[in-house]
Amino acid sequence: MNFEKVMFAFFIVLALTLNFGFFLGDIDNPDHHHAMELGAALAVSLIATVIKFGDRSQMGAVLLATSLVADLQLLLASFIWAYSAYATDAGVTGEVVASIVSLSGGALLANLVSVTILVAETITIRR
Amino acid sequence: MNDIIWLTMRRMRTPLIVLILVYSFSVLGLVMIPGVDASGREFHMDYLHAGYFIAIMATTIGFGEFPEVFTAAQRLYVFIIIFPNVIAWLYSIGTILSLFLDPQFRGVLHRTQFARRIHWISGGFYIVCGFGNTGSMIVRGLMKRGITAVILEREQEIIHSMALEDDISHLPALAGDVTDRRLLELAGLRKDNCLGIMAITNEDHANLTIAITSKLLRPELPVLARSETRRVSANMASFGTEERVDPYTIFAERLYLALTSPTKYLVQDWLISVPGSELRTEMNPPSGRWIIAGLGRFGSRIAPQLEKAGMPYTVIDVHPDRVDNREGSVLGRGTEADTLVLAGVEDAVGIIAGTGDDMDNLSIIMTALELNPNLFAVGRQEIKQNDELFDTSGADLVARRSLIVARRILAMATTPLLRVFLSHLVLEEESFARKVKARLETVLHGRAPNLWMDDLSRETAAAISIAAKEKVVIRLEHITHNLRMEKPEKLDCVCLLLERGALRLFLPGPRQELLEGDRLLFAGRGSARRLIRWTLTDPNSLISFATGRQHPRGAIGRWLARNHAG
Numbered sequence: 001m002n003f004e005k006v007m008f009a010f011f012i013v014l015a016l017t018l019n020f021g022f023f024l025g026d027i028d029n030p031d032h033h034h035a036m037e038l039g040a041a042l043a044v045s046l047i048a049t050v051i052k053f054g055d056r057s058q059m060g061a062v063l064l065a066t067s068l069v070a071d072l073q074l075l076l077a078s079f080i081w082a083y084s085a086y087a088t089d090a091g092v093t094g095e096v097v098a099s100i101v102s103l104s105g106g107a108l109l110a111n112l113v114s115v116t117i118l119v120a121e122t123i124t125i126r127r
Numbered sequence: 128m129n130d131i132i133w134l135t136m137r138r139m140r141t142p143l144i145v146l147i148l149v150y151s152f153s154v155l156g157l158v159m160i161p162g163v164d165a166s167g168r169e170f171h172m173d174y175l176h177a178g179y180f181i182a183i184m185a186t187t188i189g190f191g192e193f194p195e196v197f198t199a200a201q202r203l204y205v206f207i208i209i210f211p212n213v214i215a216w217l218y219s220i221g222t223i224l225s226l227f228l229d230p231q232f233r234g235v236l237h238r239t240q241f242a243r244r245i246h247w248i249s250g251g252f253y254i255v256c257g258f259g260n261t262g263s264m265i266v267r268g269l270m271k272r273g274i275t276a277v278i279l280e281r282e283q284e285i286i287h288s289m290a291l292e293d294d295i296s297h298l299p300a301l302a303g304d305v306t307d308r309r310l311l312e313l314a315g316l317r318k319d320n321c322l323g324i325m326a327i328t329n330e331d332h333a334n335l336t337i338a339i340t341s342k343l344l345r346p347e348l349p350v351l352a353r354s355e356t357r358r359v360s361a362n363m364a365s366f367g368t369e370e371r372v373d374p375y376t377i378f379a380e381r382l383y384l385a386l387t388s389p390t391k392y393l394v395q396d397w398l399i400s401v402p403g404s405e406l407r408t409e410m411n412p413p414s415g416r417w418i419i420a421g422l423g424r425f426g427s428r429i430a431p432q433l434e435k436a437g438m439p440y441t442v443i444d445v446h447p448d449r450v451d452n453r454e455g456s457v458l459g460r461g462t463e464a465d466t467l468v469l470a471g472v473e474d475a476v477g478i479i480a481g482t483g484d485d486m487d488n489l490s491i492i493m494t495a496l497e498l499n500p501n502l503f504a505v506g507r508q509e510i511k512q513n514d515e516l517f518d519t520s521g522a523d524l525v526a527r528r529s530l531i532v533a534r535r536i537l538a539m540a541t542t543p544l545l546r547v548f549l550s551h552l553v554l555e556e557e558s559f560a561r562k563v564k565a566r567l568e569t570v571l572h573g574r575a576p577n578l579w580m581d582d583l584s585r586e587t588a589a590a591i592s593i594a595a596k597e598k599v600v601i602r603l604e605h606i607t608h609n610l611r612m613e614k615p616e617k618l619d620c621v622c623l624l625l626e627r628g629a630l631r632l633f634l635p636g637p638r639q640e641l642l643e644g645d646r647l648l649f650a651g652r653g654s655a656r657r658l659i660r661w662t663l664t665d666p667n668s669l670i671s672f673a674t675g676r677q678h679p680r681g682a683i684g685r686w687l688a689r690n691h692a693g
Contacts, residue, residue: 054685
C-alpha cells in the first residue's frame with residue numbers, strides 16, 4: 001500500500017461525497033442545504049485539484065480538468081450565497097438556493113467523471 | 128477546380144447566349160403589351176412579374192398563376208414565345224447533361240477530386256504506381272500499419288473495380304499514364320508528407336521512368352522500384368534508387384541461403400512473413416546435383432548461386448545458345464519424361480522448374496516427381512491465379528513473383544531498420560542466427576511476428592525523457608514488461624536492433640540502457656506493441672517499475688518524497 005495513492009483517491013472521492021451531500025434535498029428549500037457543507041465541498045475540491053498538479057500519466061490532464069470544472073462551479077455557488085446573504089436585503093431566498101444547488105449539481109457531475117476515471121484507471125492498471 | 132469552371136463555361140457559351148436572347152426578348156414583349164386588370168383598367172406588366180411568368184413558363188413548371196387574366200393579345204404573344212423559350216431551355220439543359228456525361232469532363236472532375244483528397248491527407252503516404260496483385264498486397268499491408276497510399280494505375284478498369292472493395296475504396300486512386308510527370312505531381316510527389324514512391328508496374332521501363340522522374344523532381348524522396356532485368360536494375364542504381372526489387376534475384380539469394388545455412392534462411396523467412404501466418408519449419412534442401420529446367424531470367428540467376436554453394440547442376444532449355452556451352456546440358460522443354468531422364472533426373476537431388484510458363488513448370492514438377500519422388504522441387508509461378516495449382520503440385524518451394532516483391536517492398540517501406548538487420552544476419556556467424564532463432568521461438572508460438580519500430584523521441588516516448596530528468600536509468604527490460612499487471616510479465620517480443628546515431632546494437636540484452644533518441648526494432652505479437660507504446664507514454668508506471676518504488680504521481684507527492692529521502 002502506498003500512502004500517496006491513498007491520499008489521492010481519498011480526496012477525489014471525498015470531494016464527490018461532500019458535493020453529493022450538499023446537493024441532496026429539495027432544490028429551493030434553504031433548510032435542506034447547509035452553508036458549511038458547501039464550504040467543505042469547495043475546500044476538499046480545491047485540495048483534490050492541488051494533489052492532481054503535476055500528474056504526467058495519460059489520464060492526468062483529464063483528471064485535472066474535471067477538478068478545475070468542479071472548483072469553478074462551487075466557487076460560483078459560494079459567491080452567489082455570500083452575495084445574497086450579505087449584500088442583498090432579501091437574503092438567501094428559495095430562488096437563490098435553487099440556483100446555488102443547481103450549480104453544485106454541475107460540480108457533482110464533474111466530480112463523478114473524475115471518480116469514474118480514477119476507478120477505470122485502477123482497473124486497467126493492477127498495481 | 129479552375130479546369131471544371133473553364134470547361135463548363137466554354138461548352139455552355141452558345142446555349143447560354145441563346146437562352147438570354149430568347150428570355151429577354153420574351154420579357155420585353157410581355158412588358159410592352161398592355162393588359163386589363165380586374166376593374167377593367169389598362170395596365171402594363173412590370174419586369175418582375177413578366178420575368179417570373181416567363182421563367183415558370185419556359186421551364187414548363189407552370190404554376191398556373193397569372194398576375195391578371197390575360198387579354199387575347201397577351202395570350203397570342205405567349206402562345207408564340209412558348210416554343211422558342213422551351214426549346215432554348217431544353218437546349219441548355221441538354222448541353223449541361225451531355226457535359227456531365229462527357230468522358231473528358233468526368234476525367235477533369237475526377238482529377239480535381241483526386242487532387243483535393245490528396246491535399247487533405249494528413250499523415251504520411253506512399254505513391255503506389257501500378258495496382259496489380261503486388262500493388263494491392265502492398266497497399267493493404269501499408270493500411271494495416273496505418274499508412275495511406277495514393278494509387279496510380281494505367282488500367283481504368285482496375286480503378287473502377289477498386290470501388291467494390293470495402294477496405295480500399297476510400298483511397299485516392301487515378302487511372303492514367305503512370306509515367307507522366309504531371310500525374311505524379313498531382314498524386315502529391317511534391318508534398319512534404321509523401322514518404323516515397325513505389326514503382327511496381329509490370330513493365331520495367333515504366334518503373335525506370337517513374338524512378339528517374341521522381342529522383343529528378345525530389346532527389347531526397349526514397350524510391351522503391353521493381354525491376355526484373357539486370358540492365359534496368361543497374362540503370363536504376365546509377366541514379367540512386369533506394370531499393371531495386373528484382374524478385375528472381377531475391378529468390379535466388381534466398382535459395383542460396385537455404386542451401387548453405389538453413390537457420391539463417393528460417394529466421395529471415397519468419398521476419399518477412401505476413402504477420403500471423405503459420406511459421407515455416409526447418410527446410411533442408413539437399414546437397415548434390417540439381418536440374419535447372421529453363422535458364423531464362425529466373426534460371427540464370429539461380430545457376431550462379433548454386434555454383435557459389437558448390438552444387439553441380441544440369442541445364443535443360445529450349446534455346447540452343449543457352450545449352451551449347453554447358454557440358455551435359457540437354458536441349459528440350461523439360462516437360463517430357465525423356466528430356467528429364469536424359470538430364471539424369473533419377474540421380475539428381477533437386478529440380479528447378481524455371482520456365483516463363485506456369486503450366487510448363489507444373490508439368491515439369493509433376494513429371495520429375497513421378498520419375499524420382501525424392502526430388503526437392505522448386506517451381507516458378509508467374510500468375511497469381513495459379514496459387515492452388517502450385518500448392519497441390521508437390522513443389523517444396525514456390526517462387527511467387529508478386530508475393531516476393533510485395534513482401535520486400537512492404538518490409539522496406541514500413542520498417543527500414545529490418546534491412547539493416549537482415550543484411551547483418553546474412554553476414555554474421557551461424558551462431559548469431561541460432562541465437563535469434565532461439566529468442567524468437569520463445570515468443571512467437573508458431574505464428575509469424577509483427578515487426579515495428581519504436582522511436583524514443585520526446586513526442587512518442589515522453590516517459591523516457593521524464594525518467595532521464597529524474598535521473599532514473601531505463602533499461603530495455605523495463606519497457607518489455609507488461610506494467611499494467613501487479614507482477615509485470617514479460618511481453619512476447621524480441622528487440623532485434625537498437626540504433627543510436629551511428630551506433631547499431633544487434634540483439635541488445637535486457638540490461639541495455641535506453642536513451643532518448645534511440646530507435647528500436649521489435650519483432651513480436653501485436654499486443655506487445657500496444658503495451659510498449661503505452662508504457663512509453665506513462666512515466667509513473669515506468670519509473671515505478673525501474674526504481675522498484677512507487678513513483679508519486681502528483682507534484683506535491685514527488686516533492687515530499689524527495690525531501691523525505693534527503
